[in-house]
Amino acid sequence: MRFWRRARHAVALSGGCAFATLLSLQAEPARAFDLSSLDVFGLFTKKDEPPAPSPSALPYKLEFDLGEADDAKALTRSLQDASLLYRLRQDAPPDGESLSRRMATDLNPMLDALWSQGYFNADVTLIVDGVPLKVGAEPNATLVRVLEAHRNRDAVPITVVARPGKIFGLRRIDIVERDESGSPAIADAVKVSRLKAGDPATAAALRAAQAALVDHMRAQSRPLAKVVELRPVVDHAAGIMDVTYVLAPGPLAGFGDITVGQTDEIPPEVVRSFIYLEPGDPYSPKALADTRRSIATIPAVGSVRLREGDKLDGAGNLPIFVEVTERPKRLLGFSARYSTIDGPAVKTYWEHRNLFGGAERLRLEASVFFAPRIDGTKIQRFGDFKESDLGGRFAFSFMKPALGGSRNDWLLDGVATRERVGLNRYGGYTARYGNVTSAIRHRFSDTFSVQAGIEVERGQTSDVLGQVDYTLVGIPLSVKYDSTDNLLDPTRGFRATASFTPYPTFLGSTVGIYQTKAAVSGYYALDEDKRYVLAGRVGFGSISGASLDEIPATRRFYAGGGGSVRGYAYRSLSPLGPFRQITGGRSLLEASVEARIKVTDTIGIVPFFDAGTAFESSLPDGKQKLQMAAGLGFRYYTGIGPIRVDIAAPLNPRKGDKPVALYVSIGQAF
Incomplete structure (x- = not known):
């Protein structure tokens, strides 16, 4: 959620300001499968039960206080997904200093999680025995002493106090094309984006709109189409967001040469016979999907990869590269x-x-x-x-x-x-x-x-x-x-x-x-x-x-x-x-x-x-x-x-x- 973190300081300066690009917004990397998450029947461990107190570690327990938020259950799940404290709750740190640093590291990601849901006036505070730790603050000696007071006695009680505020809605949605030399690539771009005034201004909705715009342009035989800029502007006082997408449709193109590369022990000519694309045919994502499915009907084929060239050839067409792997014989x-x-x-x-x-x-x-x-x-x-x-x-x-x-x-x-x-x-x-x-x-x-x-x-x-x-x-x-x-x-x-x-x-x-x-x-x-x-x-x-x-x-x-x-x-x-x-x-x-x-x-x-x-x-x-x-x-x-x-x-x-x-x-x- 790097986008939200970069934008936070800019938003604090005024009621309405331009955000950094949403294109940097990324999902959290995949994590290894954790058996401890299988707690439905308590088969492996009780994940909400902290480790036993000890002289050499400071176990802790987390509670989430969302106040009277309407969707408290869903927001709690989002906070847990973003929280390092929550993921590492079975791995107790050795001392109060380490735990306080873990707490400080957790605040921005949890605030990001609320912002991504459209709560741009949200506030998150971590509290231990009445001592708060707020966003932007550094852990102090008081907090460390309060944490150490629980050593070898009980688990440190950490309360995540989150006040989401009201969810922001979309107000103005502008979609412009960088190259306006010809007819627009999308006749009704707002309709294609499926964004509507009044909809919640969530990161998921903005990402989905970006994908829909690119997919629509590519379906019009524009394989190099992309969204080059996304400008969200939040008005904190009004509780709304204006957003502008800048599109680069790219030229119309067809399919170029189709090269069959890796095929393991499958003869390339067999793979080629199941490809019905011809150089010069209009570019189409559906045609690529159909080609992938056609090649996959060969019983010997395990997986199919179609890779598009990163630029057009001399004839203005896009080269396609085909690779397959063989299934177990x-x-x-x-x-x-x-x-x-x-x-x-x-x-x-x-x-x-x-x-x-x-x-x-x-x-x-x-x-x-x-x-x-x-x-x-x-x-x-x-x-x-x-x-x-x-x-x-x-x-x-x-x-x-x-x-x-x-x-x-x-x-x-x-x-x-x-x-x-x-x-x-x-x-x-x-x-x-x-x-x-x-x-x-x-x-x-x-x-x-x-x-x-x-x-x-x-x-x-x-x-x-x-x-x-x-x-x-x-x-x-x-x-x-x-x-x-x-x-x-x-x-x-x-x-x-x-x-x-x-x-x-x-x-x-x-x-x-x-x-x-x-x-x-x-x-x-x-x-x-x-x-x-x-x-x-x-x-x-x-x-x-x-x-x-x-x-x-x-x-x-x-x-x-x-x-x-x-x-x-x-x-x-x-x-x-x-x-x-x-x-x-x-x-x-x-x-x-x-x-x-x-x-x-x-x-x-x-x-x-x-x-x-x-x-x-x-x-x-x-x-x-x-x-x-x-x-x-x-x-x-x-x-x-x-x-x-x-x-x-x-x-x-x-x-x-x-x-x-x-x-x-x-x-x-x-």
Whole structure:
């Protein structure tokens, strides 16, 4: 808080005067983590209890007296944060002289803390047994004697008497540009600063305004923009502050040469292929953020640093320098999920992120999950459990990014599964199958890509419509658009995927079908801090070319489950066939809407509504009614994504549907 300290003497001379620049105002340096601060449950130490009296040291205890200040609790916290006495209260000084010096050193920082909150008429005094120490005064012999009188007797009682006075408000806000040769860089600079007359004149507000002004100019393709001067003037008698910002917008510029520097063992051409900036493009902080996020999608990349040049090149553009660090090459992990309807599931996985030195990723997964019974029998006791009550899945995926340095990636995926899906009351299906898909993905940008490949699947399914032994050979085609800001917890943007896969008999398929899928989701933050987010999703599917009983059960459409219509069992919503057993459908329609509300920075609630079902025909019709559900979710936000707990209830349940379902997983529902 050096700004406040330098300004103090100037303010004392007159009711209104110019302050030194706020640009020197800095946050307190980070301190090492102190276990003694964990006093909520008293696990380590009672931090407000001073050390025991001794002949060789002078322990002390602090009390804060804020009088009748309206925000006394918050101001006390600010004073404690600024106080060296408070931070070192467990480290007793050896004598009264040392303690008095520590007290004198503490006065200016605590006064700074009050000034930074807009209390420019504040007064802070330290008192020991009636002897005061004021700002600007030197410790005297009387104070030292009073301190020494407590040696080996008790802790020195130090009272911090703070009288904040009234909080100062802003009156006049002027924002001027140093270079007025052309049109102004900011049409309504005061609006951009978000400062308003009458607002508290706090250091945080002034810093935020400065950052907003610079960010706005940089967003207008002015990378060298800065605030060169800040002139706050305080009128103590009126209790107000006038403030003037002097801006240097700098010239309009584009991106210059983009240099890929350090990449560890990742080939530079791979990193380059995920950069979509071109020299000459208008400078944009958003484009830089998108580039950083794009490079970070390379599995081998651990961190990305984009450094801007400090001056423009000969063409008036700003050079950009890219550096990345590599993540640990190998990963071994474990995950679990649970639903009161679908049961438990566990998964283990292993991954290598730079298999052959070209940033190739190989991932192996194995999972075991509960296979619900669909034959009318129940598990009453442990002895009823059979091997067939478990399902299993093994999968591998391989990605070779940036083939030949291009924007084409080779994807190879395979899976072998044994599963049983459905409900005892409505039946379901059993399946065993293996699938291998190879595809080339072309990335047009960090948001848009297309993909084409070949797929082979062979398996067997069995349900109420009979057994289907099948082979499918298809050509999957897909497009993907994703402008969201976060993979696991998006707050803005859209996601859209669409795919079409023909499985013609002339390629070797035993049943000729044509499958179409599409899904769109959108996210909109209602406030700048993204504490209130509306999210919606619509999904569609269709199969044509064969009758329902010829299509493998795994390829038919179903709704229900934690990622579909919550409140209903996984893949349990579909048309009913013989014996009122689910058969799956040839089309699908489902939708969800959520309100994601952050109560605190780490806790959130999510009221939601889901609807959907599968239809017998190749397009949704009115013969099958939509099943609907509503519920309330709870989110715990972590550094890797939100932990999701959803409680859902069917709104128009079928006979046999459970009244409530619980889902636990990582990441949002969509």
